Amino acid sequence: MTNLHYYVLAALLAFAFALRVPGLIRHWRDPFVRSVSLLLPLASAVFFFAAPPTISRVNGLTGMANLSAPVVYGIVTALSAALVNLMITWRGGPEEQRRAATRWCVGVYGAVIVALFTLFALGDAPEERLLDFDTHYANAPYIREMIVLYIAGHALSTLTLAVLCWRWAREVPGLLRIGLVLIVAGSFLSLAWDACKLLAVAARWTGHDWDGVSTTVAPTVASLATLTQAVGLVLPSVSQSLAIRWRRWSQYRRLRPLWLTMRAVTPYGAVGIPWWSSLSIRHLRRTILIRDGLRLLRASLDRDTSPCAQATTSILDPLEPESARHVSTVLTALAGLSRSAPGHAGSSVESVLEGDDDGLVMLSDAIHVLMVHDDHALRRFHRRSARPARSARPTGQPGGLHADRPSARPVGVDGD
Structure with missing residues (x-):
């Protein structure tokens, strides 16, 4: 050498x-x-x-x-x-x-x-x-x-x-x-x-x-x-x-359907981050926004296990029709998880909100399945859930959660 x-x-x-x-x-x-x-x-x-x-x-x-x-x-x-x-x-x-x-x-x-x-x-x-x-x-x-x-x-x-x-x-x-x-x-x-x-x-x-x-x-x-x-x-x-x-x-990618849905519910969902942000920051931002959105729906999520009953709860009343459509998507997915999991639905909701990111990933996967494989049934459910939201609000009345902005940002744009 x-x-x-x-x-x-x-x-x-x-x-x-x-x-x-x-x-x-x-x-x-x-x-x-x-x-x-x-x-x-x-x-x-x-x-x-x-x-x-x-x-x-x-x-x-x-x-x-x-x-x-x-x-x-x-x-x-x-x-x-x-x-x-x-x-x-x-x-x-x-x-x-x-x-x-x-x-x-x-x-x-x-x-x-x-x-x-x-x-x-x-x-x-x-x-x-x-x-x-x-x-x-x-x-x-x-x-x-x-x-x-x-x-x-x-x-x-x-x-x-x-x-x-x-x-x-x-x-x-x-x-x-x-x-x-x-x-x-x-x-x-x-x-x-x-x-x-x-x-x-x-x-x-x-x-x-x-x-x-x-x-x-x-x-x-x-x-x-x-x-x-x-x-x-x-x-x-x-x-x-x-x-x-x-x-x-993998978690970051699989959380995308749920994240896109929650952007129509969370008032600050359109806040962006720099393009050079690391994967850890992007993942943290995505999970925080999702959990904040689910907490806004928590009062409704804990009331009933039936998707139809969930659709008529008061949380849908002050929302714009577009927001109500995405909220009902989450409710339908949670109801499906509750039916597939043993025990009461409230425990499933609680595990999603307070557990680790795996629960959020399961919910996001369920939403993805609804959007891809059960699109017709989901549209029928959206029509049922949107009627009370339109009738409960007088014509021209701004939505409760989104009254401080003219309209919700299009959900299909990925801001992070």
Whole structure:
């Protein structure tokens, strides 16, 4: 792997961290957000400080020939701890149990990092080695123990990560399972990196020269392991975000028939929003207008289950004929939902008004069915409901809900 590859991987991981900074600021108290946000800069730092030009620069700035070695090993150990901590947080469970496991993880790996620097200080490594530090000093006292310690610590955390993810992957479906399997695959590649390092060091112990396994094969395997684990970590969160957006868009689209109907009832239904508004704002505006319109009809909706009786209630009297036609559409749809749902109609109306957006979507779907599949029956019902509205209001009398404007805005125009 060339020097450029180190910096490209470091830049990609740093860019991924930069994308998560706004979410990190907004949700700093979320332990999962903190765990992922800590993992990305550590992984970026590993590749940045492991690049030979950076190793030479750090050694030159500090005046110590191989100080980069414990620095890189310490960052690798911290990354191992962050991976285990992420899995602890991701797995969930009782708060006290999770915090205890996190403290153990930080304590153990913190002690390993201290031991790495202590062993380096006790050892003697006067000749600067940019690529083959592990194999060149494989037989040096204390430096040998430092090398074995960081490889063993990384292998233990990687094996723990693989076991936890594999057990969890057997319990969950979908993209979360795929992400966990990718993390397991990346963990096995990381174990292969540990094996390459240990194999090259052991070869030096026996008088052989297998340095190429450590200087050429191991960095390539490490880059593949990091990319695989990164995809596995990102996939579940990205898929969840896409699923939420798709559900919101589907609800927004399916609420259109009910929204168009409520615009003839709600006095401020024609108020627009900027064209650049996000889907969340558009969805919120649409549901607010629908609920406000249904609350205006609530007194009538709670009185009876019969569409004919609903059509003759007083709420239709002060309305313009066009508004009364749309009100009767809502009443007919609600009556149909009440007949299909067990219990009294009032409970169905209450669930639509006070429940989540799913109830509004069901009502909107019912209106869509009336408009498409039962158009003749709906027109007959509209004629029945419009007669009392016209006879109850003297000729030339303005409508009650719409007295402050000359006429209702055409319902067929989508203002948002």
